[in-house]
Amino acid sequence: MSVKEKKVPPKLNKYMHARNPYRTPPSFKKLASVYPEFRPYCSYDVGGKVHLDFKDPKALRALTTCLLHQDFDLKVTIPDDRLVPTLPLRLNYLLWIEDLLMHAAHCETSDVIVVVDIGTGASCVYPLLAARKLGWNLVATETDNINFTAATTNVNNNDLQDNIIVKKVDDKTVLQGVLDDADIHKQMYLKKKEVNDNNDDDDDDDDDEVMSELNNTPSDTPCKHTDGDDNKSMKYMFDFTMCNPPFFSSEEETDSMKKSKKQRGEPISSPTGCIHEKVTTGGEVTFITQMVEESHKFKSKVRIRSTRDGQGNYRT
Numbered sequence: 224m225s226v227k228e229k230k231v232p233p234k235l236n237k238y239m240h241a242r243n244p245y246r247t248p249p250s251f252k253k254l255a256s257v258y259p260e261f262r263p264y265c266s267y268d269v270g271g272k273v274h275l276d277f278k279d280p281k282a283l284r285a286l287t288t289c290l291l292h293q294d295f296d297l298k299v300t301i302p303d304d305r306l307v308p309t310l311p312l313r314l315n316y317l318l319w320i321e322d323l324l325m326h327a328a329h330c331e332t333s334d335v336i337v338v339v340d341i342g343t344g345a346s347c348v349y350p351l352l353a354a355r356k357l358g359w360n361l362v363a364t365e366t367d368n369i370n371f372t373a374a375t376t377n378v379n380n381n382d383l384q385d386n387i388i389v390k391k392v393d394d395k396t397v398l399q400g401v402l403d404d405a406d407i408h409k410q411m412y413l414k415k416k417e418v419n420d421n422n423d424d425d426d427d428d429d430d431d432e433v434m435s436e437l438n439n440t441p442s443d444t445p446c447k448h449t450d451g452d453d454n455k456s457m458k459y460m461f462d463f464t465m466c467n468p469p470f471f472s473s474e475e476e477t478d479s480m481k482k483s484k485k486q487r488g489e490p491i492s493s494p495t496g497c498i499h500e501k502v503t504t505g506g507e508v509t510f511i512t513q514m515v516e517e518s519h520k521f522k523s524k525v526r527i528r529s530t531r532d533g534q535g536n537y538r539t
């Protein structure tokens with residue numbers, strides 16, 4: 224008798240990127256055998272198959288943190304009442320960005336890629352995965368104190384401070400104060416320069432000149448070094464902005480999440496996260512509109528601007 228291959232339900236698989244490792248679902252049995260903290264949430268049927276209660280937020284948290292460790296060597300702590308990211312979906316977004324950078328923007332795998340993640344959450348999941356799996360550099364923004372502290376701790380616990388800057392931002396803005404932050408520019412410029420221009424041994428004066436220019440450049444004006452540089456990866460300070468915004472305009476509206484998940488074929492898992500992670504004045508339309516308006520001012524500094532929406536679509 225042939226061994227049956229474990230497959231993702233067709234409806235869900237339709238939404239999985241071809242390179243998403245979770246097209247083959249993780250083995251809960253293996254996870255339970257390796258991670259004692261995962262075991263309390265498992266039940267076993269008569270055939271020995273392991274089941275997880277997707278309605279229990281603690282079970283979801285254990286699943287995500289154990290998978291992050293098992294599959295990406297990431298040690299992540301998520302505070303009790305905060306959003307627990309679903310890894311297959313988070314990977315989809317990153318892999319889609321990777322495709323766009325390679326095919327639309329013609330980036331090389333050796334280029335220094337700088338991505339801005341707006342609203343990184345307590346887990347800091349996109350930056351951690353992108354830094355560890357894809358070698359990118361990231362600026363992660365967050366308005367919430369608890370999420371900011373947890374995200375910073377997660378970055379530090381994985382020794383990724385060199386790749387990821389976590390910035391606490393004001394909730395009145397989305398990109399303003401981030402894309403024009405002189406310290407961020409300096410760190411990312413030096414990273415790009417170090418790798419792309421490592422044969423230039425007389426670059427100290429040049430760097431000073433560029434930094435003084437960056438500090439005095441209005442947000443909508445291209446920088447001299449970005450305009451004139453022939454090197455593709457030096458052309459833009461930021462290669463990509465990404466965002467998984469708060470989708471809802473009210474607590475009541477969050478109930479619609481279950482419905483849209485069902486339509487997308489996702490397992491109906493318990494919603495996690497506190498209210499201000501999911502709700503923003505005016506909902507996602509107002510948030511994304513503000514992001515588009517602000518990002519327009521920085522179009523010369525950002526190669527591709529994107530966001531996820533509440534229907535699970537990715538938009539550039």
Ligand code: SAH
Pocket residue numbers: 306307308341342343344345346348349364365366367370392393394395396397467468469499500501503
């Ligand atoms: N990126 C994470 C979290 C998404 S939830 C994930 O995908 O799992 C949305 C996050 O955006 C919340 O953590 C919320 O605190 C944060 N947020 C809300 N308004 C923001 C703003 N103006 N700038 C940055 N972050 C914001």
